[in-house]
Amino acid sequence: MEDQPELSPPFLRIVRGEPSVEEVAALVAVLSAAASARPAAAPAPGYAWSARSRFVRAPLSAGSGGWRASALTR
Template sequence: MSERPFLQVIKGDATPEEVAALIAVVSARATAPAAAPARRGSVWTDRSRLVRGPVQAGPGAWRASALPR
């Protein structure tokens, strides 16, 4: 296994303090817990089901208005 540096300054002249700050940020980001996936609620508790749909005019519309969506 070759001993190569993990980070390398390609352009410019970074001070030891700047390199230390960069390593601190990268290591903090690497150890941060992953965000929990968005939890989807049950279809029964979905409030968007309460929103009324558009009114459809035409033959049989009164019968279709009483049927579940």
């Protein structure tokens, strides 16, 4: 008995129509490129302690409880 490699399931199956060899090659190229494309790296997170916006005072809200609301973080 000869050792035959096991066949893997097909990568692509044409369900309808009769595409040309060039069309199948183009489809395989697009699918391969999409599978190998890496997502863009996420930008490095900024640090809140060094953000200049921390030093800008938020406007005070007038009315009852305004003094209490001024201490809440936004």
